[in-house]
Amino acid sequence: MAESSPTILEVDDLRRHYGGVRAVDGASFTVQRGSITSLIGPNGAGKTTAFNLLTGFARPDTGRVVFEGSDVAGHRSDRVARRGMVRTFQLTRVLGKMRVIENVMLAAQQQPGERFVTAFLPTRWRSREEEIRHEAAAVLEQVGLSEKAEDYAATLSGGQRKLLELARALMARPRLLMLDEPMAGVNPTLGREILASLDRLRHETGLTVMFIEHDMDVVMDISDEVIVMGEGRVITQGTPDAVRSDQRVIDAYLSGGSGHE
Amino acid sequence: MDPLLAFGFWAYVLTVAGVYAVFVLGLQVQLGDAGLLNFGHVAFMAVGAYATGLMITNGVPMLIAIPCAVALAALFGVLIGLPTLRLRGDFFAIVTIAAGEILRIIIQNRQDETGGTLGLRRASGSWRETNNTILDWFSGRGIELDRRVPLLVITWVVAVLVALLLRHIGRSPWRRALRAVRENEDAAAAVGKPVFNLKLQALALGAAIAGISGVLFTLLQTSLYPENFEPIVTFIGFSILILGGIGSYFGVVVGSIIIAFIISGVRFLDFPLEADKVAALRYVVVGLLIMGMMAFRPQGIFGKREELHLDG
Known part of the structure; x- marks a missing residue:
């Protein structure tokens, strides 16, 4: 049964090119049910494009997106949302x-x-x-x-808009909540409270949360799993401790344009 | 007799205003609620009018022809919407104006069926006889009515009913989803709202309402000509919408009356100008009015000012 599978999302060899730019270039990873999983990587690593491909806001060239046991790659965004994969946007859309x-x-x-x-x-x-x-x-x-x-x-102010995006996504009662840099611009105390309440929610309701975060330190503490992207590919996936000490991750962050901020 | 004092003339102008009010209520659903910039709205009125006229002149009873004509206008909305509603707003606007013109030119060229530029005569069928029956009924009770009164009343009853119906669904979750689509399609889709279907429904509903205005127009004019359905009609509709206030159904009613009086009324005022110049003058008056509105009351007479500056 798909429902009881420990994997809620399985992404296999996802690709999307824009002209000559390989925004997502063969990304594969899995998200465990009930986990908090972070997708991190330097600027331009393809995190937001990957989110768009998963949630139907962009169409993958190739690859599979198996959500709750069925392939939703290329499905319309509103259908993906009704299936229970609900996202927020990095640039808020109130x-x-x-x-x-x-x-x-x-x-x-x-x-x-x-x-x-x-x-x-x-x-x-x-x-x-x-x-x-x-x-x-x-x-x-x-x-x-x-x-x-x-x-x-x-x-609303910028930070409040982030909160409204989160509220809207929660209201949809998602099974997989996909948050694109939800803490950017939110006051840190409130940010921590929200992370804590998400943590509580997943224990109460079995919610799975996937974050995009630019800043590794923000999510390391609460993540069960971390996926690291660089140049359109998944560099590694593992526990925060394993990822933190991975030489490839350190290299990606040092070489991969973190100076663009 | 001085037309300014003739009751029949003003009854006619008010009936025209009522036809416009219905027409613009359809536009209000599309633009005010769903944010669809439909520059070809007159095409739906044309479908309603010519479908009524063609069915009646081919022997279909009026009470069957009218609902069929309205349904056809809605269907035409779906037909236009299916290939175009995925386009961005401004492209959609261009396509709709083209679709409206194509329809008008087809009507003009299919002379054997539509009469072309010579017009579709007796498009309102037995309406004149029905009207006389109504007038006789009243005069039998000692009330002498102007022959234009029955249609004036019918038109405004229809306009008010359409407005009430729209207000009835005004607080519905359907309209909330529609407004969300207007504000931001991505945000609506991200929480599972079927953006395309919602836009299609709004377009078809607006088209059906415009179809009703086409039916009323047919009863009013009795003959139909392609030039009745030029793009200017759509833009007069937009003028009414701007004047009354986007989002306000009551504004549509008031805006329609003001614009109809300007457009039909100005030509009877005694200007020291030639007739064709006076005819052009009314559009100058409408233009100045709209410019004045934009400068001093951009939300329209009944629009909400606080909503005007809320973008993003």
């Missing part, structure tokens, strides 16, 4: 002219009122909508945005 709470409520699944015909029949969706509103309020509480619930999302 719905500026909608309220903060609406941003979060949007992400709820199983709302029959989202279908065109059902929209005309409020009795079919109103009670679910109340549940969603309460759930969204709870998620906002969790990321510390309760006070902003009725504000337009466009009025």
Whole structure:
């Protein structure tokens, strides 16, 4: 059974070229169910492109993306999300002219009122909508945005937008939560609180979390596994301690454009 | 008699305003809710009008022809949307204006069926007789109505019903998903919203509403000509939308009345100019009005100012 498999995501020889640039050049790795896995690497290593390929925001040239036992490579992004692989964006994408709470409520699944015909029949969706509103309020509480619930999302600061992205992704009740540099621009104390609450969530609900992080130190403490990318390939995958002492990783960080920041 | 004092004339202008109001409510769904920049909206009105006219002149009963015409307009929306809705906003705008023109030129050239530039006569079929029956019914009760009143009332009842229907789904999760698509397609897709389907539904709903305005237009004009459906109609629709305020259904109603009075009313004012210059003058007036709006009240009469500066 796919459900009971210890591997939630298996990526096999993923490739995507843009013109002459091999953004992702044969990446293979696995993510264990219930783990916190970090994807790290220097600038230009192909981390965000890999995320795009996994979540349907870009189409791989070749390769397999086996999520929960079925290949989702090349599937539309909204389908991948409904299957339970939900991502956030490094450059936040808030719905500026909608309220903060609406941003979060949007992400709820199983709302029959989202279908065109059902929209005309409020009795079919109103009670679910109340549940969603309460759930969204709870998620906002969790990321510390309760006070902003009725504000337009466009009025949020950069750090708050990161939190809103996270809240929206959590609201979708993902099985695999994919976070693209979620801590950049978030105040460190709050960042630690959020990491702790993600850690709690995975123990309670079996959530699997995959991070992209530029800065190794941020994620080393809480990661079970670390995947290191460089120049479009996976250099190594292992425990934080094993990765930290791997000479290839050290070389990649020293040679691979970490001076671009 | 001085047209400014004639009730029948103003009844006509108000009916035109009602037809525009319905037309622009369709645009409001597409642009205001889904963010679709549809520059070919008049094509859906043309489908509604010519489908009604062609069915009626070929002997289809009016009560069957009208819902079929509206359904055909929606279907035409789906047909236009399927290949184009994956395009970026500005490309979509260009394709829709082209689609509208192609349809108009086809109507113009298929003379045997549509009458071409000579017009499709008696497109409203037995409406005149029905209208007379209504007037007789009232005069039998001692109420003498102008012959334009029944359609005026019908048009505005339809406009209000469409607006109420849109308000009814205004707080629905469907519309929330649609607004999310307008704000950021990637964000909507990332939480599992079917972006393409939502846009297609908005386009088809807006097209159906424009189709209804085409039916009303047919009843009003009785004959249809291809030049009734030139791109200027779409842009008058956009003027109404800007004037009334994007996002406001009530704004559409008020904007329609103002613009219809300018467009139909100006030519009857007594200017010391030749007739064709007066005809051009009304567009100058509309243009100045829009420029003034942009400068002093860019959110429109009923738009929300605070939403205007919220980008990103």
